[in-house]
Amino acid sequence: MSSRTSTISDPAAPESLYVKRRKIQVRDITGRFRKLKWQVLVLLLAIYYIVPWLRWDRGPNAPSQAVLVDFPARKFYFFFIEIWPQEVYYLTGILIMMAIGLFGITATIGRVWCGFACPQTVWTDLFMAVERFVEGDRNARLKLDQAPMSVNKALRRIAKHILWLLIALATGGAWVFYFADAPTLAVELAHFQASTAAYATIGLLTLTTYSFAGLAREQICTYACPYSRFQAAMLDEHSIVVTYRTDRGEPRGKASRVATPAAPAAKLGDCIDCAACVTVCPTGIDIRNGQQLECINCGLCIDACDHVMDKVDRPRGLIALDTLANLEQRRTGVDPNPKLKIWRPRVFVYMALWLGVGLVMLVTLLTRPNLEMSVQRDRNPLFVTLSDGGVRNGYTFHLINKMHVERQAVLSVEGLPGARIYVLNLGEKPEPTLTLGPDAVTAERVFVTVPRGALTADSTDFRFVLRDPASGDEAHYGGIFRGPGK
Ligand code: SF4
Numbered sequence: 001m002s003s004r005t006s007t008i009s010d011p012a013a014p015e016s017l018y019v020k021r022r023k024i025q026v027r028d029i030t031g032r033f034r035k036l037k038w039q040v041l042v043l044l045l046a047i048y049y050i051v052p053w054l055r056w057d058r059g060p061n062a063p064s065q066a067v068l069v070d071f072p073a074r075k076f077y078f079f080f081i082e083i084w085p086q087e088v089y090y091l092t093g094i095l096i097m098m099a100i101g102l103f104g105i106t107a108t109i110g111r112v113w114c115g116f117a118c119p120q121t122v123w124t125d126l127f128m129a130v131e132r133f134v135e136g137d138r139n140a141r142l143k144l145d146q147a148p149m150s151v152n153k154a155l156r157r158i159a160k161h162i163l164w165l166l167i168a169l170a171t172g173g174a175w176v177f178y179f180a181d182a183p184t185l186a187v188e189l190a191h192f193q194a195s196t197a198a199y200a201t202i203g204l205l206t207l208t209t210y211s212f213a214g215l216a217r218e219q220i221c222t223y224a225c226p227y228s229r230f231q232a233a234m235l236d237e238h239s240i241v242v243t244y245r246t247d248r249g250e251p252r253g254k255a256s257r258v259a260t261p262a263a264p265a266a267k268l269g270d271c272i273d274c275a276a277c278v279t280v281c282p283t284g285i286d287i288r289n290g291q292q293l294e295c296i297n298c299g300l301c302i303d304a305c306d307h308v309m310d311k312v313d314r315p316r317g318l319i320a321l322d323t324l325a326n327l328e329q330r331r332t333g334v335d336p337n338p339k340l341k342i343w344r345p346r347v348f349v350y351m352a353l354w355l356g357v358g359l360v361m362l363v364t365l366l367t368r369p370n371l372e373m374s375v376q377r378d379r380n381p382l383f384v385t386l387s388d389g390g391v392r393n394g395y396t397f398h399l400i401n402k403m404h405v406e407r408q409a410v411l412s413v414e415g416l417p418g419a420r421i422y423v424l425n426l427g428e429k430p431e432p433t434l435t436l437g438p439d440a441v442t443a444e445r446v447f448v449t450v451p452r453g454a455l456t457a458d459s460t461d462f463r464f465v466l467r468d469p470a471s472g473d474e475a476h477y478g479g480i481f482r483g484p485g486k
């Protein structure tokens, strides 16, 4: 896999690590891949802009936004799923599944994520469409670039940047709706009553969208994105990638292919060296030079070359989706395998890993308890000896009720004979009933007192039991009771 290199004027001089950016003016094209890219773009943008406005009824004590990252409550809502802060491992699991999925897809059908679904690709495509609308297609833009500044040029440039900024603003504006109730936040934003964080986030995303999709474009994919760097490790010779059929195209040339007595036809391949595949490439590379890390597998060069082949009356597919194994076979004159080898051991390994992680997450999600507690024992003092001879330990409870209704739960102690429980604001009871707020964490201060004679060591294992008699839900916590010893 090669990469773009700089031109060295002096062979004795060391090669520069800096490559001056070459402005890429992409030509518009129609075809299968272009159509698919538009369809994916519309679908993904629709999802991005519509999802925060979807409602999901969770009852009176929970937000009714289908997808919400609730920072103040430290919760993540995704339709019927609610992730609590202590369940952040679900998000880790989702990220692991996304990474494995990406590896599997890349091993199978190459960088299809980069070419079609990556936000950088989607927004760059959108920004390029705006540029084409305002300044015209490639030739018109090249002309405009070279023309001296004029009213027409200035107006077109200003219009383009204003439209880019508006799209960038809409992008940042939509993002913040994922973090608050969308209709409420929209009203607050319109009346300049939203939080500073909301305006700052919109400003930052407006700036990054504008500079990444409008100004930096392919530079992000080539230099900033780590994925393009390690994709070579994920591809193998059977991965489906965009390839140029050297055996069919070479030697390339524009020379006349029709023999005349004066000029016998040159023996040329199918490539007429028209550079149509280069001018439509969003990363500005020439696929005829072989696999390059800049190639995002978007397939636009296939569309361009197919048009050319139609015009010169040659079969389509001079540039096509194929495997490097087939390409090598063709090069050595062996007929390639017409069937692409999609199902390979590494693809099965990726699938098994993906399904395994997904299954573990699903089972834990469906079987997770609705009632939980976490307990911290007081460290200072470790225990207090009361005037009646009893020994008291203090605890701070965090009781988690994941149901959207208030619940009553009974607290008891097992393993400490004669233990009495004192709950701050409730007083001392053998088995106090605690009120748990709906979909909330309730904090309680609890003291357990044990008769001195019941303790046989300075540390006794016991457990708290929290039980909701109405639902039968139970939570346990194993703890240590400290005392003065024998
Ligand atoms: S579009 Fe096809 S014919 Fe034209 S230069 Fe590219 S490979 Fe050759």
Ligand code: SF4
Binding pocket: 242, 280, 281, 282, 283, 284, 285, 286, 287, 294, 295, 296, 297, 298, 299, 300, 301, 302
């Ligand atoms: S070489 Fe072809 S597939 Fe690769 S990025 Fe350029 S246009 Fe897309």
